[in-house]
Amino acid sequence: xxxxxxxxxxxxxxxxxxxxxxxxxxxxxxxxxxxxxxxxxxxxxxxxxxxxxxxxxxxxxxxxxxxxxxxxxxxxxxxxxxxxxxxxxxxxxxxxxxxxxxxxxxxxxxxxxxxxxxxxxxxxxxxxxxxxxxxxxxxxxxxxxxxxxxxxxxxxxxxxxxxxxxxxxxxxxxxxxxxxxxxxxxxxxxxxxxxxxxxxxxxxxxxxxxxxxxxxxxxxxxxxxxxxxxxxxxxxxxxxxxxxxxxxxxxxxxxxxxxxxxxxxxxxxxxxxxxxxxxxxxxxxxxxxxxxxxxxxxxxxxxxxxxxxxxxxxxxxxxxxxxxxxxxxxxxxxxxxxxxxxxxxxxxxxxxxxxxxxxxxxxxxxxxxxxxxxxxxxxxxxxxxxxxxxxxxxxxxxxxxxxxxxxxxxxxxxxxxxxxxxxxxxxxxxxxxxxxxxxxxxxxxxxxxxxxxxxxxxxxxxxxxxxxxxxxxxxxxxxxxxxxxxxxxx
Amino acid sequence: xxxxxxxxxxxxxxxxxxxxxxxxxxxxxxxxxxxxxxxxxxxxxxxxxxxxxxxxxxxxxxxxxxxxxxxxxxxxxxxxxxxxxxxxxxxxxxxxxxxxxxxxxxxxxxxxxxxxxxxxxxxxxxxxxxxxxxxxxxxxxxxxxxxxxxxxxxxxxxxxxxxxxxxxxxxxxxxxxxxxxxxxxxxxxxxxxxxxxxxxxxxxxxxxxxxxxxxxxxxxxxxxxxxxxxxxxxxxxxxxxxxxxxxxxxxxxxxxxxxxxxxxx
Ligand SMILES: Nc1ncnc2c1ncn2[C@@H]1O[C@H](COP(=O)(O)OP(=O)(O)OP(=O)(O)O)[C@@H](O)[C@H]1O
Ligand SMILES: [Mg+2]
Numbered sequence: 208x209x210x211x212x213x214x215x216x217x218x219x220x221x222x223x224x225x226x227x228x229x230x231x232x233x234x235x236x237x238x239x240x241x242x243x244x245x246x247x248x249x250x251x252x253x254x255x256x257x258x259x260x261x262x263x264x265x266x267x268x269x270x271x272x273x274x275x276x277x278x279x280x281x282x283x284x285x286x287x288x289x290x291x292x293x294x295x296x297x298x299x300x301x302x303x304x305x306x307x308x309x310x311x312x313x314x315x316x317x318x319x320x321x322x323x324x325x326x327x328x329x330x331x332x333x334x335x336x337x338x339x340x341x342x343x344x345x346x347x348x349x350x351x352x353x354x355x356x357x358x359x360x361x362x363x364x365x366x367x368x369x370x371x372x373x374x375x376x377x378x379x380x381x382x383x384x385x386x387x388x389x390x391x392x393x394x395x396x397x398x399x400x401x402x403x404x405x406x407x408x409x410x411x412x413x414x415x416x417x418x419x420x421x422x423x424x425x426x427x428x429x430x431x432x433x434x435x436x437x438x439x440x441x442x443x444x445x446x447x448x449x450x451x452x453x454x455x456x457x458x459x460x461x462x463x464x465x466x467x468x469x470x471x472x473x474x475x476x477x478x479x480x481x482x483x484x485x486x487x488x489x490x491x492x493x494x495x496x497x498x499x500x501x502x503x504x505x506x507x508x509x510x511x512x513x514x515x516x517x518x519x520x521x522x523x524x525x526x527x528x529x530x531x532x533x534x535x536x537x538x539x540x541x542x543x544x545x546x547x548x549x550x551x552x553x554x555x556x557x558x559x560x561x562x563x564x565x566x567x568x569x570x571x572x573x574x575x576x577x578x579x580x581x582x583x584x585x586x587x588x589x590x591x592x593x594x595x596x597x598x599x600x601x602x603x604x605x606x607x608x609x610x611x612x613x614x615x616x617x618x619x620x621x622x623x624x625x626x627x628x629x630x631x632x633x634x635x636x637x638x639x640x641x642x643x644x645x646x647x648x649x650x651x652x653x654x655x656x657x658x659x660x661x662x663x664x665x666x667x668x669x670x671x672x673x674x675x676x677x678x679x680x681x682x683x684x685x686x687x688x689x690x691x692x693x694x695x696x697x
Numbered sequence: 698x699x700x701x702x703x704x705x706x707x708x709x710x711x712x713x714x715x716x717x718x719x720x721x722x723x724x725x726x727x728x729x730x731x732x733x734x735x736x737x738x739x740x741x742x743x744x745x746x747x748x749x750x751x752x753x754x755x756x757x758x759x760x761x762x763x764x765x766x767x768x769x770x771x772x773x774x775x776x777x778x779x780x781x782x783x784x785x786x787x788x789x790x791x792x793x794x795x796x797x798x799x800x801x802x803x804x805x806x807x808x809x810x811x812x813x814x815x816x817x818x819x820x821x822x823x824x825x826x827x828x829x830x831x832x833x834x835x836x837x838x839x840x841x842x843x844x845x846x847x848x849x850x851x852x853x854x855x856x857x858x859x860x861x862x863x864x865x866x867x868x869x870x871x872x873x874x875x876x877x878x879x880x881x882x883x884x885x886x887x888x889x890x891x892x893x894x895x896x897x898x899x900x901x902x903x904x905x906x907x908x909x910x911x912x913x914x915x916x917x918x919x920x921x922x923x924x925x926x927x928x929x930x931x932x933x934x935x936x937x938x939x940x941x942x943x944x945x946x947x948x949x950x951x952x953x954x955x956x957x958x959x960x961x962x
Contacts, residue, residue, distance in 0.1 A: 495768055578805035582868070584766060586818040586875055587795030596817065601808045 208372050213266070217379045221259035224383045228254030228390050236392045245397035253396040256403050257386035262379035266371070273367045278304075281360050289352045299353065302345070306334070306357035307364070309343035316341050327354065426675060429668035436662040442669060448632035450652065450663045458666045460673060462632040466642035467674075470553045470628060471617035473638065477557025478617075479610055482564025489565070490572040491594055502569070509562040513622040520555040520627030521546065528554075532639055543639040547629030550638045556623050560613045567612065571605035572598060604688050611685035615678040621646040645670050714739040714879060714909040715760060720774035722755050722764065729755045731933040733774075737879075737926075742905050744920035744941065745913045747930035748956065753913045754802075756930070757881050760911065761797035762790040778879070795822055798877035802884040804864035806856035806871075811848050814856040814867060815839060818875030834874055841903065842870025843896045862893030869900060880904060882912045886919065898923050917957060921945050929953045 229251035236242035243250070282300050290299055313319050318340050327334055334349045349357075390396070434442070437458060445459020485505065489498055525546025530536050532543040575598050583593040599606075621644075629641025630651065652667040659665070715737040722730035729752045737743050737760075745753040755764070762783060764770040775782050783793050795818070806814050815835045818824075825831035835852070839845040844866040848859070856867055865885060872880060882901070886894040901923050904910050914920050920927055920941065927944040929937045929952075937944060937953045948954045 576805070578801060578803055579807060581763065581766070581799075581801060582805040582807065582871075583817070584791075585761070585763060585794055585799035585801070586821070586871065587791055587793075587798075588817075588821050589791050592821050596821075597807050 208368075210270075213372055213375060214263070217259055217262045217266075217375065220379045220383055221255040224254035224258040224387065225251035227383075227387055228252075228396075231387060231390045232392065232394075232396070235390070243392050244395050245400075249396035249400050250390050250394070252403075253394075253399050254383060254386040254390060256400070257382035258379050259382075260403070261382050262375045265378055266375050269367075269371045269374075273364070273371065277360060277363045277367065280363065281356050284359065285352060285356060289350075291350075299356075302349075302353050303356045303360055305343055305345060306338070306349055306353055307360040309338035309341060309345075310357065310361060312341040312343060313337055423675070426668055426672045429665055430672040433662060433665035433669045436665065442666070446634055448648070450666070456663055458662065460645070460670065462634045463643065463645045463648050463670065464673070465634050466549070466624075466628070466632065467618055467644040467646070469549050469638070469642065470556060470624060470644055471614060473550060473553025474556035474560055474617045474620075475610065475614055477554055478560035478564050478613060481557075482561045482613075483568055483606065485561065485565040486568035486572055487594055490569050491590060491598065502566070505562050506566055507562075508559070509566070511559075513559065513620060514626075516555050516559050517622040517626030520551050520623055524555050525551040525627060528639070542637070545629070545641060547627060547641040548639045549628055549642050552624050552627035553638070555627055556617055556620055559620070559623065560617060563616060564609055564613050567609035568602070568606050571602045571609065574605070575601045604691055608685040608689035611681050611688070615681040615685075618678055618681070619646060619674065620644075621650060625650065645674050649674075712739045713737070714779065716777045717756075717759075718775040718777070720756070720759060720772065720776060722752070722759060722773075723771045724755075724767075725769045729933055730759070733935045735928060735935055735938055737909055737911060739909045740905055740907070741926055742901060742910045742912060742924040743926040743928065744924035745911065745928050745930060746915070746917065746920050746956070747936075749915075751930040752933045753930050754883050757883055757911060757913055758799075760879070760881055761794045761799055763794070763799060765790055795875055796877055797879040797881060798872035798875060800865075800869050800872050800880065800882040800885050802887055804861060804868050804888060806859070806864050806867050808855065808857055810853045811839075811856045811859070811867060812852040815871050815874050818871065822875060824876065838870040838874035839867075841873050841900065842866045843900050844870060862889045862896075865889055865893065866897065866900070869897065873904070877908065879909045879911065882910065884913050884915065887915070894919070917945070929956060931956070 229247045232243055232247055232250035233240065240247055278300065281303060282296060285296065285299060285303075287296075290296055310324055314321055314324060318337060334354070335345050335347075338345060442458055442460055444461065445457055446461050447457045447459050448462045450456040450458060489502055489505075493501060525548070528548065528551055529543050529546050531538060532540060534541040534544075536543075579597050579601060580593055583597045588596070624644045624647045628643055628647070630643050630647065631641045632648065633640060633642045635642065649667045649670050652664055652670075713736045715735075717733055717735045717737075720730055720733045721728060733756060745757060747753050755770075758764045759772055759776060760783075764772055772784060774784075776784060778793070778797065781788070783790075807817065809817070812835055815838050816825075816831055819831060819834050825834055836845065836849075839848060844863055847863060848854075848867075856864065859867060865888060869882075869885065886897055889897065898919065901910055901912065905925075912920075912923065924941045927939065927941045928935055929944065929948075929950070931952050937948060937950045939949075944953065945957060948957060
C-alpha cells in the first residue's frame with residue numbers, strides 16, 4: 208500500500224473517531240452536555256488523538272529505522288572478497304540501492320513484469336539498459352553479487368512495508384477502539400487532551416534544542432578532524448592565511464579574526480551612537496505621531512536583506528570613500544586604492560545594525576518606569592538631564608546587552624563583507640585597506656570543488672567553531688547583563 | 698527665602714501663595730477639572746480630599762505643570778504663583794518645578810546611592826559651591842526628612858534598597874533638598890505603615906514653617922490632623938474650600954457632609 212494511502216486512512220480514522228467519540232459522549236449524557244465531565248469537543252479530540260498519534264509516531268520511527276536496518280543486514284551479507292579493487296563497501300551498497308530502486312521503478316512502470324525480473328541473470332539480460340530506460344543510470348554492468356543483494360534488499364523492503372502497514376493500521380484501529388470504549392460521561396477527556404497538548408509543546412521545544420545540539424556536534428567533529436590534519440597551534444597563532452588546494456597552505460586564523468574584529472568595531476562605532484540617540488529621541492522626545500511613523504520606518508531597515516546592503520557598499524559607499532581618500536580625491540591624498548575596504552564594510556554594517564540597536568534600546572528605555580522620570584522632572588530637571596542622569600543609568604545594563612547582541616550580529620555578518628571588504632586576508636591597521644573576515648572565508652573555502660577531507664575545506668568548520676564560541680560568549684554575557692537588569696524592576 | 702527682617706514682618710499671616718482662576722483641565726475630550734478657583738496660602742498645609750477619580754491628582758499636577766508631560770492633557774485658565782501666571786509662555790516649567798517640588802504617591806527613588814538621590818536636585822540647580830557644601834545640604838535634607846539616623850552609615854548604598862517607608866521619606870528629603878517654596882504631595886502615606894505615616898505627618902508639620910504644603914489624601918483623619926485648610930473635590934468640581942475645622946465639623950455643602958461621614962466616595 209502506498210504511504211500516502213496509509214496516512215490518509217489513519218487520518219480518516221481520526222476524523223471518524225472525533226465524530227464517534229463526540230456522539231458517544233453526548234448519548235451517554237442523554238444529549239445534555241452539562242452532564243458531561245468535559246465539553247463534547249474534548250471527547251471527540253480524545254478519540255481522534257488515540258487513533259492517529261500512536262499510529263503516526265510508529266510510522267515515522269519505522270520509516271527512519273527500516274532502511275537503516277535493511278542496509279545494515281544487506282551490507283553484512285556482502286563478502287569482503289566481492290568488493291572490487293579500488294571500491295568500498297559504501298560504493299557497492301549505493302549500487303545495490305540504486306539497482307533495487309531501479310527494479311522497483313521498472314516493474315511499476317511496466318518495463319518488465321515481476322516474472323521477468325525473477326528471470327534476470329546478472330551480466331547477460333541487459334539489466335543496465337533496462338534500468339536506463341526508467342531513468343536509473345548505472346556506472347557499470349550489474350555484478351551477480353549486486354543483483355543478489357538488490358533482490359534481497361527488495362524482498363526485505365517489501366516484507367517490512369507490509370508489516371509496517373499492518374502494524375500502523377492495527378494501532379490506529381486499536382487506539383480508536385480503546386479511546387472509544389472509554390468514552391462515557393465521567394471520563395476526564397479534558398485532562399487527556401491537556402496532556403496531549405503539553406506533550407506536543409515539549410516535542411517542539413526538544414526539536415529546536417536537538418537541532419542546535421546536532422549542529423554544534425557536527426561542527427565539533429569536523430573541527431576535531433581538521434586539527435588531526437593541521438596543527439592547532441599553527442591555526443590559532445599563524446599570521447598568514449594562504450590556502451592552496453594543492454597542499455602546503457598556511458591556515459592562520461589571526462588575520463581573519465583581526466579583520467572580523469576591526470570591521471565589527473567600525474560597525475559598532477557607527478551603529479551604537481546613532482542607534483542609541485535615535486532610540487532616545489523616539490522614546491523620550493518624539494510625539495506619539497512622530498513615533499508611530501518613525502519607529503516602523505526605522506525598523507524597515509532591519510528587514511532589508513544583507514545582500515542589498517552589500518550592493519550598497521560595493522556600488523555607493525566604496526566609490527564614495529575612494530573619491531574622498533583615493534588618488535586625486537577630495538582630500539588630495541592617496542590612501543585608498545580600491546573601493547573594497549574595512550571602512551566600506553564597517554560603515555555599511557553599522558547602518559545595518561542601527562535599527563537593531565535602536566529598537567532594542569528603545570524597548571529597554573521604555574521599560575524604565577515613568578515614575579523615575581516624574582521624580583526627576585518634579586525636581587526641576589530638564590529632559591536631557593533626566594535622560595542622562597536617571598533614564599540612561601537605569602537602562603544602561605539593558606543597553607549594554609543590546610550592544611553585545613549587535614556585536615554578535617556584526618561578527619557573524621557575511622554578505623556585506625564579501626561585497627564591501629574584499630577577499631584579502633591581511634593584518635593591517637589601515638582602515639582603508641581591503642581585508643576579510645572569518646565568515647567570508649568560510650564561504651570561499653566551501654564553495655567550488657573542495658574535497659571535504661582536505662584541511663583546506665575542513666578549516667571552514669574550525670573557523671565556524673571559533674566564530675560560534677565567540678558569539679556564544681557574547682550572547683551569554685549579554686543575556687547575563689540583561690537578566691541582572693530585569694531584576695531591578697520586576 | 699527672605700533674609701530681610703523687614704520683609705519678613707510684612708508677610709501677612711494669610712498671604713496667598715498660589716491662586717487658581719477658572720482652571721479647566723481636559724484629557725483629550727473628557728474634562729477632568731471644571732472651573733476651579735482656589736487660593737492656597739503660604740505657610741499652611743492644604744489638604745485635597747474627595748472620592749477616587751474626582752481630579753485631585755490632576756489639579757495638584759497643574760500646580761507645577763507636571764501635566765505638561767502628558768501629551769493629551771490640556772490646561773485652561775490661570776494659575777498664579779506669587780502673582781505670576783505659571784502658564785504664561787515666558788515661564789520655564791523646569792524652573793517652576795524647582796520652586797514647586799513634588800512627592801509622589803509611590804516612592805520613586807532613583808537607582809542611585811542615597812547620597813546621590815538627595816544631591817540630584819542641588820547638583821542640577823548648582824546649589825552647592827563645593828563638596829563640603831553639598832555634604833551639608835544632603836545631611837540637612839536627610840535630617841528634615843526624618844531619615845538621617847537610619848541612613849547616615851550607608852549613604853552610598855542604593856536608595857532602592859530601603860524599605861517602602863524609608864524610600865518615601867528619602868523622596869521627601871530629596872524634594873526638600875532643592876529648597877522649594879511649595880511642596881506638593883500626592884497621597885504620600887498610602888504605601889506607609891502607621892509609624893512611618895506619623896513620622897511623615899510630623900515632617901509635614903515642620904515643613905509648614907517655611908513652605909506651603911499641599912497634600913492629597915484619602916484619609917479624613919490625616920487631613921484633619923495635618924492640614925489647616927481643606928478643599929473637597931467632587932467630579933472635577935471644587936465643592937467646598939475652607940478651614941479644616943470648619944469643613945470637618947460644619948460643612949456647608951451637603952456633598953461634603955456625605956463624603957466626610959462616609960456616604961459617598
Ligand atoms: N493620563 C490620563 N489620561 C486620561 N485620563 C486621565 C489621566 N489621568 C487621569 N485621568 C482622568 O482624569 C480624572 C481624574 O483623575 P485623577 O487622577 O486626577 O483622580 P484622583 O482624584 O487623583 O483619584 P485618586 O484618588 O484615585 O488618585 C479621572 O476620570 C481619570 O480617569
Ligand atoms: Mg490621585
